[in-house]
Each structure stands twice: as structure tokens, then as C-alpha cells.
Amino acid sequence: MKITNEKNDIKQVLFTEKKISARVEEIGAQITEEYKDKAPIVACILKGASFFYTDLCRQIKCPIHMDFISVSSYGADSQSSGVVKLVKDLDNNITGRDVIIVEDIIDSGLTLKYLKELLMSRKPRSIITVCLLDKVDCHPAEIGADIKGFDIGDQFVVGYGLDYADYYRNLPYIGELKPECYQ
Numbered sequence: 001m002k003i004t005n006e007k008n009d010i011k012q013v014l015f016t017e018k019k020i021s022a023r024v025e026e027i028g029a030q031i032t033e034e035y036k037d038k039a040p041i042v043a044c045i046l047k048g049a050s051f052f053y054t055d056l057c058r059q060i061k062c063p064i065h066m067d068f069i070s071v072s073s074y075g076a077d078s079q080s081s082g083v084v085k086l087v088k089d090l091d092n093n094i095t096g097r098d099v100i101i102v103e104d105i106i107d108s109g110l111t112l113k114y115l116k117e118l119l120m121s122r123k124p125r126s127i128i129t130v131c132l133l134d135k136v137d138c139h140p141a142e143i144g145a146d147i148k149g150f151d152i153g154d155q156f157v158v159g160y161g162l163d164y165a166d167y168y169r170n171l172p173y174i175g176e177l178k179p180e181c182y183q
């Protein structure tokens with residue numbers, strides 16, 4: 001698979017740079033208010049959350065520790081396989097700390113469920129999840145994020161960190177991919 005013009009593969013833009021940036025600013029302000037004396041560990045789930053994470057961290061106006069974790073569902077399919085694999089662990093010891101997990105999208109919810117259970121077993125003081133996009137119809141309601149950016153339908157979305165077969169991540173907006181590009 002070789003892609004030469006990613007823009008041509010977008011059916012419609014769902015969230016512009018401006019819209020994303022305004023929502024990230026709001027979430028940053030909310031976290032700043034709630035965590036101003038806690039120096040939380042803000043954990044990025046690689047790679048999809050990378051742009052959301054770095055933009056969000058810059059909108060949090062209180063001390064934080066940045067950390068990274070990488071999990072992956074097996075394969076490059078457009079559907080989540082349901083099997084989660086830990087690729088890179090956090091560097092920090094989170095026991096007794098306040099942790100904020102930053103994710104780009106909840107689809108089946110399996111990644112977030114796996115990660116929350118893994119990190120909870122290390123006895124942090126608190127954990128919340130922040131997710132930019134929530135495919136609300138694709139997972140049980142109890143798996144949802146504590147803070148989320150936007151709800152979306154069951155659409156295949158790329159850009160702003162989200163990929164298909166590792167392409168499209170560097171698009172500055174979030175768009176729906178044309179079905180012929182992944183079917």
C-alpha cells in the first residue's frame with residue numbers, strides 16, 4: 001500500500017484544527033483547575049494520542065510529569081483485534097500518584113479497559129481517563145472516558161494522530177476516510 005496524496009482520501013473533515021484547538025484549551029483549563037496542587041503524571045498512549053497529548057500538556061498550566069506508554073492491538077487492520085499487547089511501559093512509579101491517561105479514541109474500549117486495570121493494580125492515588133474522540137455506539141457505556149473531547153459515530157477517522165496502516169497521522173485535522181481506502 002502506497003499513498004501519495006492523503007487529502008484526496010478524506011471523505012469529509014469532521015473536526016478542523018480550530019475546533020480541536022478550542023476544545024483542547026477547555027480540557028486543559030479543566031485539568032489545571034482540578035490538579036493545580038497535585039503534580040499529576042500525564043500519560044500518553046502512543047502513537048495515536050501524540051498530537052492531542054502534546055497540545056493538551058501545553059494547555060495545562062500547573063506542574064505535571066509527562067510519561068509515555070505504548071500498547072497495541074495486533075495487526076494493521078481497520079478493526080481492533082481485541083487483543084492488547086504492552087509494547088512500552090511508563091517510566092514513572094505511579095504508586096500513590098495522581099494519573100491522567102490521555103487517549104485519542106475509544107472504539108471497542110478494550111485498550112482503555114486493559115490500561116486502566118493494569119495501572120490500577122499499581123495502586124495510584126487516583127486515575128482518570130481523557131479521550132479526544134468517543135465512538136459512543138461501539139462500546140459499553142461504563143468504559144467511557146472521564147473527560148472527552150467529542151462524540152462521533154461509527155466512522156473511520158484519521159488525522160491529528162489517528163492512522164490507517166500508519167498513514168494519515170500528520171493531517172492537521174480529523175477527517176472521515178473514504179471507504180475505498182480501507183476496504
Ligand code: PRP
Nearest residue numbers: 046047048072073080107108109110111
Ligand atoms: C488505536 C487508538 C486507541 C485504540 C482504540 O490504537 O489509538 O489506542 O486503537 O481502540 P479500542 O477502543 O477498540 O481498543 P492502535 O492500537 O491502533 O495503536 P496506535 O495508537 O499506535 O495507532
